[in-house]
Amino acid sequence: MDTFAGFLNNAALMLILCVVYDTFSVSEISKKNLRDSLTGILVGLICIAVMLNPWPFEHGIYFDTRSVLLSLCGLFFGLVPTTIAMGIAGAFRLYQGGSGGAVGTIVIVVTACFGLAGKHWKDKNEKSLNCMQLYFFGVVTHLGMLSCMFLFPAGLRNSILRESAPPVLLIYPVLTTIIGLILKKQEDRRAADSKLLYSTSLATAALESTPDGILIVSREGKITRWNQRFVELWNVPQHLLYMTDNKQILAHASSQMAGPEEFLAKVADMYEHPEQTSTDILYLADGRIFERYTQPQKVGNEIAGRFWSFHDITEQKKADESLQMMRFCVDHAGDSMFWVTSEGRILYVNEATCAGLGYSREELLSMSIFDLDTDYQPGVWAAHFEELRRRGNIILETRHCAKDGRIFPVEVNANYVHFGIHEFNFAFTRDITERKRALEERLKLEQQLLHAQKLESLGVLAGGIAHDFNNILTSIIGNADLALMRINPESPAIDNLRSIEIAAARAADLSKQMLAYSGKGKFVISNHDINDLLEEMLHILQVSISKKAVLRLNLTRPLPPVEVDATQIRQVIMNLVINASEAIGNKSGVIAITTGCMDCDNSYLKDVWLDENINDGLYIFIEIADTGCGMGKETLAKLFDPFFTTKFTGRGLGMAAVLGIVRGHKGAVKVYSEPGKGSTFKILLPASGKPVEIFNHNTRDDYWKGSGTVLLVDDEETIRGIGAEMLKELGFNVVTANDGQEAIETYKARADISFVILDLTMPHMDGEQCFRELRALNPAVKVIMSSGFSELEVTQKFVGKGLAGFIQKPYKLLALRESIVGLDLEPK
Incomplete structure (x- = not known):
């Protein structure tokens, strides 16, 4: 025991x-x-x-x-x-x-x-x-x-x-x-x-390390847990965190809100529906912006309280707003903008890019730069991007291909951008088609101005030389003539004197050409019809050209007269026709001489060989076209230079004289030529007034005048020009259209059109269809049909359709007046 x-x-x-x-x-x-x-x-x-x-x-x-x-x-x-x-x-x-x-x-x-x-x-x-x-x-x-x-x-x-x-x-x-x-x-x-302590420590550490303000409350609203970030965001006094209910802390929070009633209503709604989850945005009175998130806090399947999270997104919102503003600016910028990866894949484009290329944004974002720029394929792109990486910025010119196949020049401002491990090319691109065109036009204008100055200087020089040369020739010819009168007829020197006389005469002709080039030749000015001059010259022109060349006249009647020296104009025509014959050579070909009149504006006159002070207005033209060998750009550039020639025996003064004579008449020359396709010379001479037929007529309606606006529709520029002059003579204002579609648009746009003169045969929309469209717009519209066909043949198409009148081409002023009088318009 x-x-x-x-x-x-x-x-x-x-x-x-x-x-x-x-x-x-x-x-x-x-x-x-x-x-x-x-x-x-x-x-x-x-x-x-x-x-x-x-x-x-x-x-x-x-x-x-x-x-x-x-x-x-x-x-x-x-x-x-x-x-x-x-x-x-x-x-x-x-x-x-x-x-x-x-x-x-x-x-x-x-x-x-x-x-x-x-x-x-x-x-x-x-x-x-x-x-x-x-x-x-x-x-x-x-x-x-x-x-x-x-x-x-x-x-x-x-x-x-x-x-x-x-x-x-x-x-x-x-x-x-x-x-x-x-x-x-x-x-x-x-x-x-x-383990519990460790878990609690982890939870506490997570709670304190989050950038969000965290608040956890019981179902009764008593605060059970929070983190320091919550206290900082809402500036919460410590004693409020230990209250038995949440009324005071809600009052503290709502006092900081831009909309306190809405804030309290949302909180109350969440407590009334404890099972709900919600995310919304809070706007505070001091300008801060919070993202609020709440969800029920559960222990097992039982809801024990509510979890609130507050995230300060003020800077994020400002950044978003700045980003939206920047994106708006980028999307509405005039220049195209690209974000491109180092491999050439397109990441972003703005609206200007889509508009310029014709692709949607989705289509472009599925493409690479190689699809748009044929000059920058993968091998070239790699070298380009390496240079961009080294330099940081490159400005270059290339070509882009639009969706419709159009290829146009662009200026690219490429910028190297490096984000982390990623590399990009942020590029501004600008369509420089108009810039290049303007540059080409400016260079061309500068060349023309320089050439005009050169020609002017050479003209002054040629005029001075010709003047002095004529003085010398006067002495030579006079003395030769006297010597022939005084010498013994049997003298062997007579042949020598006659040779001197012949050579002096040739030199005098050369002097006349030099004066013609200078524009200071002797002009005898009078009113002439260019058609009459050509018909008078027809025989001599036919015998002057090659037997294998066919001469055709396409004369427009009537034409306004021109104030010219008939002899000088004949020389111009003769020089151009002979040059055309020589360009055709031994081959069969055609030389076509066409006349007409046209309204020339500054845009048309900018590409002509002209005096710099030439004015826009009504011009008579003589167009001489051949099917010969044509000329290249180098030949065209020197075409009117004195002493420049492509002929073995030529002196190089023929074309220079043409330009001088035309310039002396305040006209201009327009040249079209391509190697192997022939050449066309268009001589423009200012019209002196109304057509010849306007001056010599005497009828009972000589003094009839109309008023109002007339729509003249014709696809021939000459007809529009002379027709407008005739109508103005009759007292009308004139608007013109070159085809049926343009006529319809013009008629819709203007309510003051009294009647329409309509050509029957036109491209795009002919006169018959245009007449139907006009009648659909205004059943009472008055239309005079114009055609080269007979009146019977044309009017049969419009029987019972309301055609107001008909006039047959070519027509004179009298016929036009009678057609208009038949409309029963109010005379002026």
């Missing part, structure tokens, strides 16, 4: 150890070294306590539960506490002395080592020991303890084993199991607390 009483006493001390260890929260000490040291000291002190209450076997030999204590210390607390406890217990046992002192100390060491071995196994397998494993551990440990008894003499050893082995093997393992379960429970609880 004493033995069992001693064991129970020792077991009570062991339980006290567990209670003390748990009560004083030794395990919660954060510093590991301090915690291990205190644990080892505590276990060592308990060992002393149990050794002071032993079960004595004989003097100097004691049994107690220190083996249980030290083995469990090694199993649950580890090396440092066990070593400390082992040192304290061993020292005290040696201090006690007796015959069992040394063996008792060895028992302390052995049982502690068993405990450390058990911990190593437990940690390695990461397993928590169960009840049976603890019991087995107790049996093994105390078998080891009993094996130490073999260190005593045999007689004493047998006595000890016989006396102590049954209670040791029966009670100590059970005690080890009970105390081990208690320590295991404490260890499991500490591990759970540690």
Whole structure:
């Protein structure tokens, strides 16, 4: 009984150890070294306590539960506490002395080592020991303890084993199991607390590290948790965070809102519907903008409260607004803009790009730069991008291809942009078609001006030379003539004098051409009909050209007269016709001479060989076209230069004289020519007034005048020009159209048109269809049909359709007046 009483006493001390260890929260000490040291000291002190209450076997030999204590210390607390406890217990046992002192100390060491071995196994397998494993551990440990008894003499050893082995093997393992379960429970609880603490720390760290302000409230509205960011965003006083309800903190928050009523209504709605989730935008009175998110907080399936999150998006909104403004500016910029990758793939284009190329944005974003720019294919692009990377900015010219196949020149301002590991080309492009055209026109105008100045200078020089030359020739011819009169008819020098006279006459002709080139030749000005001049010259022209060339006259009648020197104009026509014949050469060809009149504006006159002060207006033209060899650009550039010729025996003054004569008449020359396709020379001479037929007529309606506006529709420019002059003579204002479609648009646009003179045969929309369209617009419209066909043939098409009149081409002023009088208009 004493033995069992001693064991129970020792077991009570062991339980006290567990209670003390748990009560004083030794395990919660954060510093590991301090915690291990205190644990080892505590276990060592308990060992002393149990050794002071032993079960004595004989003097100097004691049994107690220190083996249980030290083995469990090694199993649950580890090396440092066990070593400390082992040192304290061993020292005290040696201090006690007796015959069992040394063996008792060895028992302390052995049982502690068993405990450390058990911990190593437990940690390695990461397993928590169960009840049976603890019991087995107790049996093994105390078998080891009993094996130490073999260190005593045999007689004493047998006595000890016989006396102590049954209670040791029966009670100590059970005690080890009970105390081990208690320590295991404490260890499991500490591990759970540690995990909870770790999870809580993680949650707290996550809560504090988020840039959002977080607020968690219970279902009743009491604040249960928040982070520092929430306090900073809303400037919340600390005392409001510990209120039992949320009324005051809601009032504090709503006072900062631009719309407090809407804010409070949304919060109330969320509390009324605790299962809802919501995201919205809050606008604060100080200009800040928050994104608010809320969702129910659940514990299992039960709603325990509500989670609120507030994210300050003020800068993001400002950035978005700036981005939208920039995108608006980019999309509405006049220039095209591209974002292109280093591989040439298109990432972004603005609206100007889509409009300029004819593609939609979706189509362009699926394309590469190689689809638009044939000059920059992958090999060239790689070198280009490398240069762009090196220089940062490149301005260049290239060509882009639109969706409709149109290829046009562009100026590209390429910029290298580097974001992280990505490289881009941000390029501005501008269609420079008009710039190039304007540049070409300016250069052409400068060349024309320079050429005109050169010709003017050469003209002055040629005029001066011709004047002095004529003075010298006068002396030569006069003296030669006198010498012929005075010399003996039989003299052999007569032939020499006649040769001098012939050569002087040729030189005089050359002088006349030089004066003609200078524009200062002797002009005898009078009114002439160009058609009459050509008909008079027809025979001499026919005999002057090659037998294989066919001469055709296409004369427009009537034409306004021109104030010209008939002799000089004949020379111009003769020079151009002979040149045309020589251009045809030995091949068969056609020389066509066409006359007409036309209104010339500045845009038409900018491409002519002209005096720089030539004015727009009504011009008579003589067009001489051939099917000869034509001329290249180099020849055209020097065509009117004095002494320039492509003929073997030419003097190079024929075309120079043509230009001089035309310039002297305030006219101009327009030239069209291509190698192998022939040449066309159009001589423009200012009309002097009304057509010839206007001046010599005498009828009962000579003084009839109309008023109002007339729409004259004809595809022939000459007809429109002369027709408009006749109508103006009759007192009308005139608007013209060159085909039926333009006539319809003009008639729609103007409400003051009194009647229409309509050509029957025109491209696009003929007179018959145009008449129907006009009648559809205005059933009362008055239309005079004009045609080269007979009146009977034309009027049969319009029987019963409301045609007001008919006039047959070519017509004179009298016929036109009579057709208009037949409309029963109010005379002026």
